[in-house]
Amino acid sequence: xxxxxxxxxxLSIQEGxxxxxxxxxxxxxxxxxxxxxxxxxxxxLLVTVVTGGEVKKLKRLTFQFGDAxxxxxxxxxxxxxxxxxxxxCAGAVGNQFYFGTGTSLTVIP
Amino acid sequence: SQTIHQWPATLVQxxxxxxxxxxxxEGTSNPNLYWYRQAAGRGLQLxxxxxxxxxxxxxxxxxxxxxxxQDRQFILSSKKLLLSDSGFYLCAWEAPQGAFFxxxxxxxxx
Numbered sequence: 001x002x003x004x005x006x007x008x009x010x011l012s013i014q015e016g017x018x019x020x021x022x023x024x025x026x027x028x029x030x031x032x033x034x035x036x037x038x039x040x041x042x043x044x045l046l047v048t049v050v051t052g053g054e055v056k057k058l059k060r061l062t063f064q065f066g067d068a069x070x071x072x073x074x075x076x077x078x079x080x081x082x083x084x085x086x087x088x089c090a091g092a093v094g095n096q097f098y099f100g101t102g103t104s105l106t107v108i109p
Numbered sequence: 110s111q112t113i114h115q116w117p118a119t120l121v122q123x124x125x126x127x128x129x130x131x132x133x134x135e136g137t138s139n140p141n142l143y144w145y146r147q148a149a150g151r152g153l154q155l156x157x158x159x160x161x162x163x164x165x166x167x168x169x170x171x172x173x174x175x176x177x178x179q180d181r182q183f184i185l186s187s188k189k190l191l192l193s194d195s196g197f198y199l200c201a202w203e204a205p206q207g208a209f210f211x212x213x214x215x216x217x218x219x
Contacts, residue, residue, distance in 0.1 A: 095158060
């Protein structure tokens with residue numbers, strides 16, 4: 001059972017463009033995290049959101065937690081080639097983290 | 110600071126051979142530990158998690174097992190590997206703000 005669905009699955013854009021990645025679920029989470037993963041490495045935590053409606057900014061990345069704590073979005077402004085990677089959302093339920101299906105982003109110079 | 114070590118980084122094993130992947134955490138005590146498997150370019154599937162020594166919970170029926178012989182050690186094992194066990198395996202520990210991962214092990218069963 002996949003608790004978290006991400007869209008789009010693949011995204012290829014030109015440098016300088018904006019993009020939004022979505023993470024949706026029918027479940028409520030106590031917190032939600034976003035990770036970025038490079039090929040052959042483990043995911044690296046970018047941000048954690050806890051409160052419904054919360055918005056966090058990390059340089060050109062903006063993360064939002066849905067009001068009902070069931071979904072989240074990641075918006076990247078003026079994407080750069082260094083943003084290329086696999087983006088994963090994860091929701092916390094008790095002691096467990098359930099990961100989304102992943103969004104593979106390629107930013108073309 | 111807390112760190113997590115996972116080894117080996119890559120492994121090629123024949124079908125039917127045993128498996129042992131080790132994960133250790135430093136700088137924290139009584140961590141919640143996890144084993145995940147990841148298909149190429151996709152999300153992570155939770156295999157096992159442990160909240161303490163000797164306490165293992167399994168998410169999916171499979172050919173693998175896990176053990177936690179020490180507080181900061183988590184081991185993923187198999188008695189006989191299958192071709193379908195190939196994949197990228199990740200160990201993680203839970204911090205209040207999220208999960209921190211090891212470098213991963215690329216397992217190829219041939």
